[in-house]
Amino acid sequence: MFKFDNEYVEKNYELAKKAYAAFGVDTDEVMKKMDDIQLSIHCWQGDDVTGFETGADGISGGGILATGNYPGRARNAEELRQDLDKAFSLIPGKHRVNLHAIYAETDGKYVERDEISTEHFERWINWAKERKIGIDFNGTFFSHKMADSGYTLSSKDSEVRSFWLRHGKRCRKIAADIGKELGTPCVINTWIPDGSKDLPADRMVYRSILKDSLDELFAEKYDKNHMLDAVESKLFGIGSESYVVGSHEFYMGYAVKNDLLLCLDAGHFHPTETISDKISSLLNFLDEILLHVSRGVRWDSDHVAILSDDLLAIAQEVKRSNAFNRVHFALDYFDASINRIAAWVTGSRAALKAIMIALLEPTKLLVEEENAGRLANRLALMEEFKMLPYSAVWNKYCLDKGVPVGTDWLSDVAGYEAEVLSKRK
Numbered sequence: 313m314f315k316f317d318n319e320y321v322e323k324n325y326e327l328a329k330k331a332y333a334a335f336g337v338d339t340d341e342v343m344k345k346m347d348d349i350q351l352s353i354h355c356w357q358g359d360d361v362t363g364f365e366t367g368a369d370g371i372s373g374g375g376i377l378a379t380g381n382y383p384g385r386a387r388n389a390e391e392l393r394q395d396l397d398k399a400f401s402l403i404p405g406k407h408r409v410n411l412h413a414i415y416a417e418t419d420g421k422y423v424e425r426d427e428i429s430t431e432h433f434e435r436w437i438n439w440a441k442e443r444k445i446g447i448d449f450n451g452t453f454f455s456h457k458m459a460d461s462g463y464t465l466s467s468k469d470s471e472v473r474s475f476w477l478r479h480g481k482r483c484r485k486i487a488a489d490i491g492k493e494l495g496t497p498c499v500i501n502t503w504i505p506d507g508s509k510d511l512p513a514d515r516m517v518y519r520s521i522l523k524d525s526l527d528e529l530f531a532e533k534y535d536k537n538h539m540l541d542a543v544e545s546k547l548f549g550i551g552s553e554s555y556v557v558g559s560h561e562f563y564m565g566y567a568v569k570n571d572l573l574l575c576l577d578a579g580h581f582h583p584t585e586t587i588s589d590k591i592s593s594l595l596n597f598l599d600e601i602l603l604h605v606s607r608g609v610r611w612d613s614d615h616v617a618i619l620s621d622d623l624l625a626i627a628q629e630v631k632r633s634n635a636f637n638r639v640h641f642a643l644d645y646f647d648a649s650i651n652r653i654a655a656w657v658t659g660s661r662a663a664l665k666a667i668m669i670a671l672l673e674p675t676k677l678l679v680e681e682e683n684a685g686r687l688a689n690r691l692a693l694m695e696e697f698k699m700l701p702y703s704a705v706w707n708k709y710c711l712d713k714g715v716p717v718g719t720d721w722l723s724d725v726a727g728y729e730a731e732v733l734s735k736r737k
Contacts, residue, residue, distance in 0.1 A: 328705050335674035345671055349667055353656065355415055359645050364389055379647075379648060382603055383736070404710050412451075414476075426479045429485075447503070448500070449501075459505065488538045502541070508555040526570075545559055545564070546600075569579060573598070578623070579607060579612075603626065607620065607645065619662045627671075631673065699706070
């Protein structure tokens with residue numbers, strides 16, 4: 313495997329710098345801007361969305377499934393944090409961690425989800441403090457006996473609905489405490505799996521119930537310097553193939569009306585539908601949005617992110633909308649069939665590469681051609697810009713940030729697997 317030495321990286325960067333300068337792009341400035349980009353890296357890739365609940369029933373209702381049985385899954389929070397540290401050491405920049413409520417640490421005691429509190433996340437908070445990183449949060453409305461019916465916040469059963477409302481309220485309080493403690497707003501995303509495997513007779517009733525539940529859930533206001541609320545839609549899920557209560561249209565309307573962030577997951581729409589075109593539309597009505605970077609493959613929405621046309625289009629749309637300060641990038645996928653550290657690093661680096669390529673784009677020239685009506689020139693330039701040497705800038709950025717360049721990180725993962733992951737039973 314080719315190994316990049318520092319001299320090779322530096323020489324190639326100087327050539328790339330000149331190539332971009334010819335189009336008016338300062339690559340040094342772009343790398344500085346990259347330092348402001350923070351991915352919210354999902355903890356659940358490290359343990360296959362299992363969580364660490366004591367005495368829980370295990371996987372139950374709710375439409376979440378990680379496939380595969382690759383050895384080395386994190387079995388507790390200490391191992392998960394150890395694995396995250398390893399992944400972070402291979403990803404350039406300073407990034408955040410995204411937690412689900414099921415990653416609470418209860419010291420062997422059974423704590424029901426409607427009783428969790430900030431104290432159960434103190435070790436996560438202290439770990440993040442030591443690393444000077446932020447934490448984002450999610451309520452866990454799945455894999456629980458109270459989700460077996462396929463409905464949670466939209467359930468017709470008041471007991472079920474009340475349970476999940478208590479859980480959601482607890483999670484919002486935890487998120488606000490996390491944000492206050494760490495000095496950076498904690499984005500809490502609310503996604504529920506509610507829906508029907510076959511055709512419902514009455515779609516309206518569940519959505520009316522969900523609206524009322526959300527009104528109650530978000531009734532208490534928190535300082536936005538501490539916590540930001542987001543809601544996430546889905547087209548269909550496992551066990552809800554025919555109908556999902558929280559559709560895109562439902563949550564888009566709710567977010568706009570109630571001043572919440574709307575979460576767009578790249579894998580939650582029709583197979584031929586991309587989220588990139590939605591970004592500029594939503595930014596005309598919402599102050600901020602949340603993006604979940606994943607890769608849909610047929611009916612599965614959560615494959616490891618790669619540098620695909622869809623991902624690049626998302627980053628380009630954010631750049632062309634001048635909205636990196638209004639868009640939160642989070643990863644959301646889970647693959648249990650491959651090395652989990654490699655999955656984290658591959659997806660994270662892919663997202664950052666897409667963002668860097670977008671930042672390097674000479675967008676000003678494209679807009680000038682467009683405004684002048686020279687649309688053939690615009691198209692030709694778009695094609696030419698695809699050939700600019702962005703990989704040389706990426707390698708320089710990795711070198712400057714002290715992380716492996718090119719494929720060098722694969723040997724680090726192999727060493728970690730041999731020394732740590734292979735010893736887990």
